Amino acid sequence: MHLQIALMLSIFLLCDAKLPRFKQHTISNGLTNPKQNTQAMRLLQVEAKNEKTSAIVGEYKTRHRRDVFDSKSYESSLTWAHSERLDDNGDVLLRWVNSDSSITFRLEARTRGYVALGFNSARNVRGADLVVAWVDDRNGNAQILDCHGPDYQDLPVADDVQNYELISGYQNDTHTTIEFRRQLDTCDKQDFVIGEDTTQILWALGPDGSDGDLPKQVKSSNRPLRLLLPVSKPDSIPLRHWDVRFNNLTIPHDMATLFWCKVFKAPDLAKKHHIVGYQPIIDSRPIRDGKPVVEKDSLSPVHHMVLYECAEDEDKHLWNNWADTEGYYGPTRPSGWATCARPIAAWAIGSKGEFLPENVGIPLGEKGGVSYYMLEIHYDNQALHEVLDSSGIRVHYTPALRAHDAALLGAGVGVSALHVIPPKQRRYRTVGICSPECTNNTMPEEGINIVSVLLHAHGTARKISLKHVRGTQELPRISQENSYDARYQQSRIVPGGRKFLRGDTLITECTYDSTSRDKPILGGYSAQQEMCLSFILYYPRTELAGCYSMTPVKEFFETFGVKEFSKLSFMQVENIFLSSGNFENLPPQPDFTMKNERDRRYIEDGAVQGDDQGVSLLKDLIIWEPLEFRNKSFMAHLNEMPWAEHLLTEQIEKSLYKGMHMTFCKKRDDSWGVPIQIQNYPNFTEVMDNDTSEKSCHYKSVNLPSSVTKSTTGLGSTKTISSLLLAACAIIMIAR
Numbered sequence: 001m002h003l004q005i006a007l008m009l010s011i012f013l014l015c016d017a018k019l020p021r022f023k024q025h026t027i028s029n030g031l032t033n034p035k036q037n038t039q040a041m042r043l044l045q046v047e048a049k050n051e052k053t054s055a056i057v058g059e060y061k062t063r064h065r066r067d068v069f070d071s072k073s074y075e076s077s078l079t080w081a082h083s084e085r086l087d088d089n090g091d092v093l094l095r096w097v098n099s100d101s102s103i104t105f106r107l108e109a110r111t112r113g114y115v116a117l118g119f120n121s122a123r124n125v126r127g128a129d130l131v132v133a134w135v136d137d138r139n140g141n142a143q144i145l146d147c148h149g150p151d152y153q154d155l156p157v158a159d160d161v162q163n164y165e166l167i168s169g170y171q172n173d174t175h176t177t178i179e180f181r182r183q184l185d186t187c188d189k190q191d192f193v194i195g196e197d198t199t200q201i202l203w204a205l206g207p208d209g210s211d212g213d214l215p216k217q218v219k220s221s222n223r224p225l226r227l228l229l230p231v232s233k234p235d236s237i238p239l240r241h242w243d244v245r246f247n248n249l250t251i252p253h254d255m256a257t258l259f260w261c262k263v264f265k266a267p268d269l270a271k272k273h274h275i276v277g278y279q280p281i282i283d284s285r286p287i288r289d290g291k292p293v294v295e296k297d298s299l300s301p302v303h304h305m306v307l308y309e310c311a312e313d314e315d316k317h318l319w320n321n322w323a324d325t326e327g328y329y330g331p332t333r334p335s336g337w338a339t340c341a342r343p344i345a346a347w348a349i350g351s352k353g354e355f356l357p358e359n360v361g362i363p364l365g366e367k368g369g370v371s372y373y374m375l376e377i378h379y380d381n382q383a384l385h386e387v388l389d390s391s392g393i394r395v396h397y398t399p400a401l402r403a404h405d406a407a408l409l410g411a412g413v414g415v416s417a418l419h420v421i422p423p424k425q426r427r428y429r430t431v432g433i434c435s436p437e438c439t440n441n442t443m444p445e446e447g448i449n450i451v452s453v454l455l456h457a458h459g460t461a462r463k464i465s466l467k468h469v470r471g472t473q474e475l476p477r478i479s480q481e482n483s484y485d486a487r488y489q490q491s492r493i494v495p496g497g498r499k500f501l502r503g504d505t506l507i508t509e510c511t512y513d514s515t516s517r518d519k520p521i522l523g524g525y526s527a528q529q530e531m532c533l534s535f536i537l538y539y540p541r542t543e544l545a546g547c548y549s550m551t552p553v554k555e556f557f558e559t560f561g562v563k564e565f566s567k568l569s570f571m572q573v574e575n576i577f578l579s580s581g582n583f584e585n586l587p588p589q590p591d592f593t594m595k596n597e598r599d600r601r602y603i604e605d606g607a608v609q610g611d612d613q614g615v616s617l618l619k620d621l622i623i624w625e626p627l628e629f630r631n632k633s634f635m636a637h638l639n640e641m642p643w644a645e646h647l648l649t650e651q652i653e654k655s656l657y658k659g660m661h662m663t664f665c666k667k668r669d670d671s672w673g674v675p676i677q678i679q680n681y682p683n684f685t686e687v688m689d690n691d692t693s694e695k696s697c698h699y700k701s702v703n704l705p706s707s708v709t710k711s712t713t714g715l716g717s718t719k720t721i722s723s724l725l726l727a728a729c730a731i732i733m734i735a736r
Helices: 003-016 034-062 071-075 316-324 335-339 436-440 554-557 570-578 615-620 635-639 646-656 706-711 714-735
Strands: 082-085 092-100 104-110 115-120 128-134 142-148 163-172 176-183 197-206 220-224 240-245 250-253 258-265 273-281 284-288 301-311 340-347 358-364 371-380 388-390 392-398 407-413 428-434 450-457 462-470 473-481 493-502 507-514 533-539 544-550 624-625 660-669 673-680
Touching: 003 316, 003 554, 092 197, 104 197, 115 340, 128 163, 142 163, 142 176, 240 273, 240 371, 250 570, 258 316, 273 301, 273 340, 284 554, 301 392, 316 335, 316 371, 340 407, 340 450, 340 544, 358 392, 371 392, 407 428, 407 507, 428 646, 428 660, 436 507, 436 544, 436 660, 436 673, 450 462, 450 473, 462 533, 473 493, 507 533, 554 570, 554 646, 615 635
Parallel strands: 407 544
Antiparallel strands: 082 092, 092 104, 104 176, 115 128, 115 197, 128 142, 163 176, 197 220, 240 392, 250 388, 258 371, 273 358, 273 392, 284 388, 301 340, 301 371, 407 533, 428 507, 428 544, 450 493, 450 533, 462 473, 462 507, 544 660, 660 673
16 A cells, blocks of 8 residues: 555656646736736747757758759759749749649759748748758758748748658859759648749848758748749740830829820731730839939839720821820820720739730731720839830730630729728728620620639739629639739639620629728829729620729718718719719819819829829819718818728728629720619629638658657657656546
C-alpha cells in the first residue's frame, strides 16, 4: 500500500513538472489580465516558431540534398510561357509555366544572398505564402525552404510541411537563379492557392552572403499578377502593325484629369484584314524649364486608352479633315464623333496589351471593316505636372484571316455622378444591367459566343464579376475577379467560351472598399472617382456596341431623402444627365454659374478635374423639399449624411442595387437598339459561391526529411510526453 502511494505521488510530481508553466500577469484586483496573457502566449508561439525555423535552416545548411545543377540542360527542355520584370530596374525577373495542377517558376535576382518570393491576396508578408531560396557559397548547392508569414509579424516562418520542390539553382558573380515547382493547390493551409484571381507577388532580396540567414523582418516589394494566363502572342502568322498615337500633345499642369480624343484613318488595305492584338505605347516626357526631358523614374499620366470604330457617313472629306486635326478635349469634340461608339481595344494601367484567341479577329480597313477610328486617352495628372505626350496603341493585324469576325461590347454601370459609393464601407456593391430586351433585339437568333472579358474599375474596387442570367436562373459566372487591383488590368479568357442567347441578361457587379474615404465617391472618369464596366469580346460581330444601366434620376434622389429641387424639376435634371451635362436645350437658370465647357470642369482640392459627368451639377442643385434640407446643395447633403450608421448604408445599397434601373442599348452608329427603359432588377435564382466546398487532394505533400523532422520536433515531443504522463496519471487515479 505504501509502495502504491509512493508510486502515485512520484508520477503526479513528474506529471506536474512536465506541464508547461506560463507566468500569469495580474492587475490591481488580482484577476488575470487576458490581454497580457494572450500577448505572452503569442510571444511564446513566435519564439517556438523561430526556434523551429532556425533548426530547419540549420539542417538545410549542413546536409547535401544534391549536386550542383547544370541549369542549361534543364532550360533547353522547358519553354517558359510567361515572364515579368517584378521591379522597375529589372533586378528581379520571374518566369513561369503551368499545367492543370502545378506551376514551375524560375526566379533570377541580382544578389548572391537569399531570394524570397511570396504569394498573397494582400500587399504585405503577413499571412503570405513564402518560399526562400539560396545557393551555398561553399559548395554551390541550392536550397529552398517553404515558409509563411504569421498574421502578426513580417517575418518568414518555416511551414510544417514542405510543398515546394527544388529543380535547380546556381549563382554567378552578380545573380542568383532558382527554379522550383509546386502544386497550384497544395491542400496546406499554410500555402496560398494559386487560381484565376489576381495574386500579389511579393519579393525580397538578401545581402550578399546571407545564405539561409532568414531575416528577422521582411521588407518586401509587391506587384499584382495573374499567374494562370494563356500563351498570347501568335508566332506562326504574319503580323503587321499600325501605331495609333498622339503627336506631342501638351498636358497642362492645371488639369488633374483630362480626356483627349483624336480621329485616325485606317491603313489603306486592298483586302480585309483581322486585328489580332494590341499593345500600349507609353511616351510621356515631363516638361522642365520649357523643354521635354526623359526622366527614368517619372510616371506617365496615361491612365487608360480606348480605340473606337467610327460608323462614318458618306462625307469622307469631313472625316479626312477631322483626321488631320490634333484632336479635341473630350466634352468639346464634334457631335459627329458620337458614331465612334464601338470599342475595339481597351487598355488600362498595368496591362501589357492583349492578343485575341486564335479563332477570332476584328475586321480592319474599308474593304472589310471601317475607315476611321477614334483614340480616347484619359490622363490622370494628380501631380499637376506639365507633360508632353505621344502615347497610343500599337494595333497588330494580319492578312491571315481568322475563323470568326469578332467585336467588343461595353457593359456595366453608365458612367455618371449618379453612381455613388458611400464612405467607410468595407464591402459596398453596385450593379449595371444589360437588359434582355436589348440582347433580344440586337443579337442573331443563334446568339453570340463570349471568348474574353476585361473587367474595369478604379482604386477602391475589390471584386468584379460578370453574371449571366437566363430566364429566372443565373448560370455560372462568365468572368470573376475576387482580388481586383486597379494597378493590373488584363483581360480574362473565358475557358471554353460561353454561349449567350438572345433574351439573356448580363449583370456587371462591383464590390468596393471605401474605408479609407471620408466623403462619398461619385462615378466618373477621374481616378478619384469610380467605374464598374466590362469589355466583352464576342463573335459573331453584331451592331450592338454598349449596354448599360443607371438608377433613374427620381429614384436616385429619393433614395437620399430628396423630394424636390429649387428651379429644376427631376425631368430637367434627368435630361442634363442623359445629355452628359449639356445645358443648351434647357431654359435659362440664373443661379447656375457653369456657362461654358471649361467652367463645367469641376474643381476638387484646387485641381481641375476635367469631364465631370455631372459632379458640378450635384454641387449646384439646391434642395427645396423636404424642409429640413431646404437651401442646402445636394452635394453638401450627401457629405453630411451619417454614413457610420450601418442600417442606413445597407438600405441605400439595397435600394440602388435591387431597385429600379434605367437601361441603355446603343448600336455602333450611336443609335438606340431599343428605347431607354426603366425596369425592375431581374428576379432570378443566384449561383452560390463554392469557396467553402471541400476539396479532395489526390497527391501527397512533400514532407521534410526525417532528420529535419526529428531535430525540429522538440516542442511537439514535450507535448506528447506530457500527454502520455497525464494519461498515466488518469489511469492510476481511476484504478485506485
